Amino acid sequence: MAKLIGGLGSSHVPSIGLAMDKGLTGTEDWKPFFDGIGPGRDWIAANRPDVAIVVFNDHGNSFFLDKVPTFAVGTAERYDPIDEGWGPRAIPSFEGHAELGWHIVDTMVERAFDPMIVQEIEVDHGLQVPMELFFSRPEKQWPVKVVPIFVNVIQYPVPLPSRCHALGKVLREAIESYPGDDRVVIIGTGGLSHQLQGSRAGFVNPEADRQFLNDIAADPDKLAAMSREDYVRLFGSEGAELMMWLVMRGAMDRKVEVRHEHYYVPASMTGAGMIVLENLGA
Protein backbone atom coordinates (compact mmCIF):
# COMPACT_ATOMS: atom_id res chain seq x y z
CA MET A 1 0.00 0.00 0.00
CA ALA A 2 1.00 3.62 -0.42
CA LYS A 3 2.85 5.19 2.48
CA LEU A 4 2.60 8.66 4.01
CA ILE A 5 6.22 9.63 4.57
CA GLY A 6 5.84 13.24 5.64
CA GLY A 7 3.60 16.16 6.44
CA LEU A 8 4.76 19.50 5.09
CA GLY A 9 3.50 23.00 5.74
CA SER A 10 4.19 26.04 3.61
CA SER A 11 2.97 29.54 2.97
CA HIS A 12 1.82 30.18 -0.59
CA VAL A 13 2.27 33.95 -0.83
CA PRO A 14 2.19 34.94 -4.53
CA SER A 15 5.03 37.43 -4.00
CA ILE A 16 7.29 34.48 -3.17
CA GLY A 17 6.65 33.16 -6.68
CA LEU A 18 7.16 36.61 -8.12
CA ALA A 19 10.48 36.92 -6.28
CA MET A 20 11.60 33.67 -7.94
CA ASP A 21 10.32 34.85 -11.35
CA LYS A 22 12.26 38.09 -11.09
CA GLY A 23 15.43 36.67 -9.57
CA LEU A 24 14.97 38.62 -6.34
CA THR A 25 15.62 35.75 -3.93
CA GLY A 26 18.96 37.24 -2.84
CA THR A 27 17.69 40.77 -2.15
CA GLU A 28 17.46 42.40 1.26
CA ASP A 29 13.69 41.83 1.34
CA TRP A 30 13.78 38.18 0.35
CA LYS A 31 17.11 36.61 1.31
CA PRO A 32 16.14 35.91 4.95
CA PHE A 33 13.11 33.98 3.76
CA PHE A 34 14.80 31.97 1.01
CA ASP A 35 17.80 31.23 3.23
CA GLY A 36 15.53 29.17 5.45
CA ILE A 37 13.92 26.85 2.92
CA GLY A 38 17.00 24.77 2.07
CA PRO A 39 16.44 22.08 4.70
CA GLY A 40 12.91 21.56 3.34
CA ARG A 41 14.33 20.87 -0.12
CA ASP A 42 17.04 18.68 1.37
CA TRP A 43 14.42 16.60 3.14
CA ILE A 44 12.57 16.08 -0.16
CA ALA A 45 15.80 15.09 -1.90
CA ALA A 46 16.63 12.58 0.82
CA ASN A 47 13.14 11.09 1.08
CA ARG A 48 12.13 11.00 -2.61
CA PRO A 49 8.32 11.17 -2.55
CA ASP A 50 6.36 10.01 -5.60
CA VAL A 51 3.17 11.94 -4.92
CA ALA A 52 2.24 15.22 -3.25
CA ILE A 53 -1.29 15.81 -2.00
CA VAL A 54 -1.52 19.58 -1.91
CA VAL A 55 -4.19 21.18 0.27
CA PHE A 56 -4.77 24.76 -0.76
CA ASN A 57 -7.35 27.35 -1.70
CA ASP A 58 -7.98 28.92 -5.04
CA HIS A 59 -7.83 32.73 -4.88
CA GLY A 60 -10.51 33.78 -7.33
CA ASN A 61 -8.69 32.26 -10.26
CA SER A 62 -10.20 28.88 -11.12
CA PHE A 63 -13.32 29.26 -9.00
CA PHE A 64 -15.42 32.41 -9.01
CA LEU A 65 -18.26 33.04 -6.58
CA ASP A 66 -20.71 31.41 -8.96
CA LYS A 67 -19.64 27.97 -7.73
CA VAL A 68 -17.95 27.60 -4.37
CA PRO A 69 -17.10 24.05 -3.30
CA THR A 70 -16.27 23.68 0.39
CA PHE A 71 -13.94 20.79 -0.43
CA ALA A 72 -12.94 19.76 -3.97
CA VAL A 73 -10.61 16.97 -5.07
CA GLY A 74 -8.69 16.93 -8.33
CA THR A 75 -8.97 13.77 -10.42
CA ALA A 76 -7.25 15.10 -13.54
CA GLU A 77 -4.23 13.71 -15.37
CA ARG A 78 -2.75 17.20 -15.64
CA TYR A 79 -3.06 20.66 -14.11
CA ASP A 80 -1.83 23.74 -15.92
CA PRO A 81 -0.73 26.89 -14.10
CA ILE A 82 -3.40 29.56 -14.51
CA ASP A 83 -3.17 33.13 -15.78
CA GLU A 84 -4.01 35.19 -12.68
CA GLY A 85 -4.12 38.40 -14.68
CA TRP A 86 -0.49 38.90 -15.63
CA GLY A 87 -0.10 35.96 -18.00
CA PRO A 88 0.73 32.36 -17.06
CA ARG A 89 3.98 31.83 -15.17
CA ALA A 90 6.86 29.98 -16.82
CA ILE A 91 6.60 26.79 -14.80
CA PRO A 92 5.80 23.29 -16.08
CA SER A 93 2.31 21.81 -15.85
CA PHE A 94 1.70 19.45 -12.95
CA GLU A 95 1.10 15.78 -13.67
CA GLY A 96 -1.95 14.60 -11.75
CA HIS A 97 -2.32 11.28 -9.95
CA ALA A 98 -5.86 10.75 -11.19
CA GLU A 99 -6.26 7.25 -9.74
CA LEU A 100 -5.27 8.34 -6.25
CA GLY A 101 -7.54 11.37 -6.63
CA TRP A 102 -10.49 9.09 -7.37
CA HIS A 103 -9.56 6.81 -4.49
CA ILE A 104 -9.51 9.83 -2.17
CA VAL A 105 -12.96 10.82 -3.44
CA ASP A 106 -14.26 7.29 -2.79
CA THR A 107 -12.81 7.23 0.70
CA MET A 108 -14.08 10.69 1.58
CA VAL A 109 -17.61 9.86 0.51
CA GLU A 110 -17.52 6.58 2.43
CA ARG A 111 -16.46 8.58 5.49
CA ALA A 112 -19.22 11.17 5.01
CA PHE A 113 -17.12 13.95 3.49
CA ASP A 114 -18.72 14.77 0.15
CA PRO A 115 -16.32 16.65 -2.09
CA MET A 116 -16.75 18.26 -5.46
CA ILE A 117 -14.98 16.13 -8.09
CA VAL A 118 -12.82 18.13 -10.49
CA GLN A 119 -11.50 16.69 -13.73
CA GLU A 120 -10.49 19.88 -15.51
CA ILE A 121 -9.04 22.82 -13.65
CA GLU A 122 -6.05 25.12 -13.66
CA VAL A 123 -4.12 25.79 -10.47
CA ASP A 124 -3.00 29.11 -9.02
CA HIS A 125 -0.20 30.24 -6.72
CA GLY A 126 -1.82 28.37 -3.84
CA LEU A 127 -0.43 25.13 -5.28
CA GLN A 128 2.41 26.51 -7.38
CA VAL A 129 4.39 28.31 -4.68
CA PRO A 130 4.60 25.46 -2.13
CA MET A 131 5.63 23.10 -4.95
CA GLU A 132 8.40 25.49 -6.00
CA LEU A 133 9.56 25.94 -2.41
CA PHE A 134 9.90 22.22 -1.73
CA PHE A 135 10.81 20.88 -5.18
CA SER A 136 12.56 23.90 -6.76
CA ARG A 137 11.45 24.82 -10.26
CA PRO A 138 12.14 22.08 -12.80
CA GLU A 139 12.86 22.80 -16.45
CA LYS A 140 10.34 20.35 -17.84
CA GLN A 141 8.80 18.00 -15.32
CA TRP A 142 7.99 18.01 -11.62
CA PRO A 143 9.50 15.05 -9.75
CA VAL A 144 6.13 14.06 -8.24
CA LYS A 145 2.53 13.65 -9.32
CA VAL A 146 0.02 15.81 -7.49
CA VAL A 147 -3.48 15.50 -6.11
CA PRO A 148 -4.87 18.98 -5.45
CA ILE A 149 -7.41 19.36 -2.68
CA PHE A 150 -9.20 22.71 -2.69
CA VAL A 151 -10.65 24.17 0.49
CA ASN A 152 -12.93 27.19 0.54
CA VAL A 153 -11.42 29.67 2.97
CA ILE A 154 -12.72 32.81 1.23
CA GLN A 155 -16.51 32.81 0.99
CA TYR A 156 -18.26 32.31 4.33
CA PRO A 157 -19.33 29.91 5.62
CA VAL A 158 -15.84 28.38 5.44
CA PRO A 159 -15.42 24.94 7.04
CA LEU A 160 -14.65 24.51 10.72
CA PRO A 161 -11.04 23.97 11.80
CA SER A 162 -12.11 20.72 13.47
CA ARG A 163 -13.58 19.54 10.17
CA CYS A 164 -10.32 20.27 8.37
CA HIS A 165 -8.48 18.23 10.97
CA ALA A 166 -10.96 15.36 10.59
CA LEU A 167 -10.55 15.44 6.82
CA GLY A 168 -6.85 14.81 7.29
CA LYS A 169 -7.58 11.59 9.14
CA VAL A 170 -9.71 10.41 6.22
CA LEU A 171 -6.92 11.25 3.78
CA ARG A 172 -4.54 9.11 5.84
CA GLU A 173 -6.94 6.22 5.52
CA ALA A 174 -7.19 6.80 1.78
CA ILE A 175 -3.42 6.87 1.34
CA GLU A 176 -2.90 3.67 3.32
CA SER A 177 -5.59 1.80 1.43
CA TYR A 178 -4.25 2.75 -1.99
CA PRO A 179 -2.58 -0.19 -3.77
CA GLY A 180 1.06 0.02 -4.78
CA ASP A 181 4.10 1.45 -3.09
CA ASP A 182 3.81 5.18 -3.75
CA ARG A 183 5.62 7.37 -1.25
CA VAL A 184 3.27 10.22 -0.41
CA VAL A 185 3.71 13.63 1.17
CA ILE A 186 0.82 15.86 2.14
CA ILE A 187 1.33 19.61 2.04
CA GLY A 188 -0.85 21.99 4.04
CA THR A 189 -0.53 25.48 2.58
CA GLY A 190 -1.41 29.09 3.31
CA GLY A 191 -0.82 31.70 6.00
CA LEU A 192 0.67 32.45 8.25
CA SER A 193 -0.81 35.66 9.67
CA HIS A 194 -1.94 38.22 7.12
CA GLN A 195 -4.80 40.54 6.40
CA LEU A 196 -5.27 42.04 2.95
CA GLN A 197 -8.63 43.75 3.42
CA GLY A 198 -10.11 46.51 5.51
CA SER A 199 -8.64 49.08 7.85
CA ARG A 200 -6.60 46.41 9.67
CA ALA A 201 -4.85 45.54 6.37
CA GLY A 202 -1.20 44.76 7.02
CA PHE A 203 -1.93 43.04 10.33
CA VAL A 204 0.65 40.36 11.10
CA ASN A 205 1.12 38.49 14.39
CA PRO A 206 4.60 36.97 14.64
CA GLU A 207 4.06 35.78 18.20
CA ALA A 208 0.91 33.87 17.26
CA ASP A 209 2.61 32.53 14.13
CA ARG A 210 5.50 31.09 16.13
CA GLN A 211 3.07 29.55 18.59
CA PHE A 212 1.15 28.06 15.67
CA LEU A 213 4.31 26.46 14.27
CA ASN A 214 4.91 24.94 17.68
CA ASP A 215 1.33 23.79 18.18
CA ILE A 216 0.80 22.33 14.73
CA ALA A 217 3.40 19.72 15.68
CA ALA A 218 2.88 19.40 19.44
CA ASP A 219 -0.77 20.22 20.08
CA PRO A 220 -2.94 20.09 16.94
CA ASP A 221 -6.04 19.32 19.00
CA LYS A 222 -5.79 22.80 20.47
CA LEU A 223 -5.71 24.33 16.98
CA ALA A 224 -8.58 22.13 15.82
CA ALA A 225 -10.73 23.21 18.76
CA MET A 226 -10.41 26.91 17.92
CA SER A 227 -13.25 28.71 16.16
CA ARG A 228 -13.06 30.32 12.74
CA GLU A 229 -13.37 33.70 14.45
CA ASP A 230 -10.37 32.83 16.64
CA TYR A 231 -8.32 32.28 13.48
CA VAL A 232 -9.44 35.58 11.97
CA ARG A 233 -8.71 37.54 15.13
CA LEU A 234 -5.33 35.91 15.77
CA PHE A 235 -4.02 35.52 12.23
CA GLY A 236 -5.97 38.13 10.25
CA SER A 237 -8.82 37.72 7.78
CA GLU A 238 -6.69 35.82 5.26
CA GLY A 239 -4.71 34.09 8.03
CA ALA A 240 -7.72 31.78 8.32
CA GLU A 241 -5.94 29.85 5.55
CA LEU A 242 -3.97 28.22 8.36
CA MET A 243 -6.89 25.85 8.87
CA MET A 244 -5.58 24.02 5.81
CA TRP A 245 -2.44 23.03 7.72
CA LEU A 246 -4.80 21.09 10.00
CA VAL A 247 -5.78 18.88 7.07
CA MET A 248 -2.12 17.94 6.69
CA ARG A 249 -1.70 17.49 10.43
CA GLY A 250 -4.79 15.31 10.71
CA ALA A 251 -3.23 12.89 8.23
CA MET A 252 -0.14 12.47 10.39
CA ASP A 253 0.42 10.40 13.53
CA ARG A 254 -0.49 11.92 16.87
CA LYS A 255 3.20 12.05 17.61
CA VAL A 256 5.46 13.66 15.04
CA GLU A 257 9.03 14.77 14.83
CA VAL A 258 9.79 18.25 13.52
CA ARG A 259 12.53 17.88 10.93
CA HIS A 260 12.56 21.51 9.84
CA GLU A 261 10.89 24.75 10.81
CA HIS A 262 11.34 28.20 9.35
CA TYR A 263 9.63 31.55 9.90
CA TYR A 264 10.15 34.97 8.43
CA VAL A 265 8.03 38.11 8.45
CA PRO A 266 7.09 39.96 6.31
CA ALA A 267 6.91 38.18 2.96
CA SER A 268 5.07 41.00 1.20
CA MET A 269 2.26 41.38 3.80
CA THR A 270 2.44 37.92 5.33
CA GLY A 271 4.19 35.92 8.01
CA ALA A 272 5.84 33.16 5.97
CA GLY A 273 6.44 29.71 7.39
CA MET A 274 7.61 26.24 6.46
CA ILE A 275 7.55 23.01 8.44
CA VAL A 276 8.54 19.38 7.81
CA LEU A 277 7.03 16.66 9.99
CA GLU A 278 7.68 12.93 10.14
CA ASN A 279 5.49 10.33 11.77
CA LEU A 280 6.54 8.94 15.15
CA GLY A 281 3.67 6.57 15.83
CA ALA A 282 0.25 6.21 17.44
Next chain:
Amino acid sequence: MSEDRIPEIPLFDRARQRRGYKLNKMAMGLSQPGNRAAMRADEDAYLDRFGLNAEEKAAVKARDWKEMVRLGGNVFYLLKLASITPATMTEIGAHQADMDHETFLRERLGKQRKGA
Protein backbone atom coordinates in the same frame (compact mmCIF):
# COMPACT_ATOMS: atom_id res chain seq x y z
CA MET B 1 -24.27 47.37 5.11
CA SER B 2 -24.19 46.00 8.65
CA GLU B 3 -21.28 46.70 10.96
CA ASP B 4 -18.40 44.27 10.75
CA ARG B 5 -18.88 41.46 13.24
CA ILE B 6 -15.18 41.62 14.06
CA PRO B 7 -13.85 45.19 14.20
CA GLU B 8 -11.75 46.32 11.21
CA ILE B 9 -12.33 43.02 9.42
CA PRO B 10 -14.64 42.98 6.40
CA LEU B 11 -15.48 39.29 6.69
CA PHE B 12 -16.53 38.02 3.27
CA ASP B 13 -19.93 36.88 4.44
CA ARG B 14 -23.17 36.48 2.54
CA ALA B 15 -24.27 40.12 2.68
CA ARG B 16 -20.91 41.50 1.60
CA GLN B 17 -20.44 38.91 -1.10
CA ARG B 18 -23.88 39.50 -2.58
CA ARG B 19 -23.40 43.23 -2.58
CA GLY B 20 -20.05 42.95 -4.31
CA TYR B 21 -20.91 40.22 -6.78
CA LYS B 22 -20.90 42.37 -9.93
CA LEU B 23 -17.82 44.26 -8.86
CA ASN B 24 -15.93 41.04 -8.19
CA LYS B 25 -17.16 39.49 -11.42
CA MET B 26 -15.89 42.48 -13.37
CA ALA B 27 -12.48 42.12 -11.72
CA MET B 28 -12.45 38.35 -12.21
CA GLY B 29 -12.99 39.00 -15.92
CA LEU B 30 -9.50 40.49 -16.10
CA SER B 31 -8.06 36.97 -15.90
CA GLN B 32 -8.85 36.85 -19.63
CA PRO B 33 -6.37 38.65 -21.91
CA GLY B 34 -9.24 39.77 -24.15
CA ASN B 35 -10.96 41.47 -21.24
CA ARG B 36 -7.76 43.17 -20.17
CA ALA B 37 -7.46 44.60 -23.67
CA ALA B 38 -11.13 45.64 -23.61
CA MET B 39 -10.76 47.50 -20.32
CA ARG B 40 -7.61 49.24 -21.51
CA ALA B 41 -9.38 50.30 -24.71
CA ASP B 42 -12.62 51.58 -23.13
CA GLU B 43 -12.94 51.37 -19.37
CA ASP B 44 -16.52 52.65 -19.19
CA ALA B 45 -17.72 50.16 -21.76
CA TYR B 46 -15.99 47.29 -19.96
CA LEU B 47 -17.50 48.26 -16.58
CA ASP B 48 -20.95 48.66 -18.14
CA ARG B 49 -20.84 45.10 -19.42
CA PHE B 50 -21.02 43.93 -15.80
CA GLY B 51 -23.85 46.27 -14.82
CA LEU B 52 -21.91 48.27 -12.22
CA ASN B 53 -23.80 51.19 -10.71
CA ALA B 54 -22.45 54.74 -10.62
CA GLU B 55 -20.96 54.35 -7.13
CA GLU B 56 -19.14 51.17 -8.11
CA LYS B 57 -17.91 52.60 -11.38
CA ALA B 58 -16.56 55.69 -9.66
CA ALA B 59 -14.68 53.58 -7.12
CA VAL B 60 -13.14 51.40 -9.82
CA LYS B 61 -12.16 54.30 -12.05
CA ALA B 62 -10.49 56.05 -9.12
CA ARG B 63 -8.78 52.75 -8.13
CA ASP B 64 -10.18 53.49 -4.69
CA TRP B 65 -9.34 50.16 -3.05
CA LYS B 66 -10.81 51.08 0.30
CA GLU B 67 -14.11 52.07 -1.28
CA MET B 68 -14.20 48.99 -3.52
CA VAL B 69 -13.81 46.78 -0.44
CA ARG B 70 -16.53 48.74 1.33
CA LEU B 71 -18.80 48.04 -1.62
CA GLY B 72 -18.29 44.30 -1.25
CA GLY B 73 -15.21 43.87 -3.38
CA ASN B 74 -12.76 41.20 -2.26
CA VAL B 75 -9.07 41.88 -2.75
CA PHE B 76 -8.44 38.48 -4.35
CA TYR B 77 -10.58 39.58 -7.31
CA LEU B 78 -9.88 43.32 -7.16
CA LEU B 79 -6.14 42.66 -7.33
CA LYS B 80 -6.55 41.83 -11.02
CA LEU B 81 -7.13 45.55 -11.62
CA ALA B 82 -3.42 45.89 -10.93
CA SER B 83 -2.84 44.22 -14.28
CA ILE B 84 -4.37 47.36 -15.84
CA THR B 85 -2.97 49.95 -13.43
CA PRO B 86 0.08 48.56 -11.62
CA ALA B 87 -0.21 48.52 -7.82
CA THR B 88 1.52 46.27 -5.32
CA MET B 89 -0.31 44.43 -2.56
CA THR B 90 1.38 46.58 0.07
CA GLU B 91 0.29 49.76 -1.74
CA ILE B 92 -3.27 48.47 -1.78
CA GLY B 93 -2.94 47.64 1.92
CA ALA B 94 -1.59 51.08 2.78
CA HIS B 95 -4.50 52.72 0.98
CA GLN B 96 -7.02 50.75 3.01
CA ALA B 97 -5.18 51.53 6.24
CA ASP B 98 -5.16 55.26 5.40
CA MET B 99 -1.37 55.39 5.53
CA ASP B 100 1.32 56.39 3.10
CA HIS B 101 3.27 53.40 1.82
CA GLU B 102 6.45 53.94 3.83
CA THR B 103 4.55 54.41 7.07
CA PHE B 104 2.49 51.30 6.37
CA LEU B 105 5.58 49.19 5.70
CA ARG B 106 7.21 50.44 8.88
CA GLU B 107 4.29 50.47 11.29
CA ARG B 108 2.26 47.47 10.17
CA LEU B 109 4.94 45.21 8.71
CA GLY B 110 7.95 46.25 10.75
CA LYS B 111 10.10 47.03 7.72
CA GLN B 112 13.20 49.10 8.30
CA ARG B 113 14.14 50.81 5.06
CA LYS B 114 17.70 51.68 4.19
CA GLY B 115 18.70 55.00 5.72
CA ALA B 116 15.71 54.94 8.04
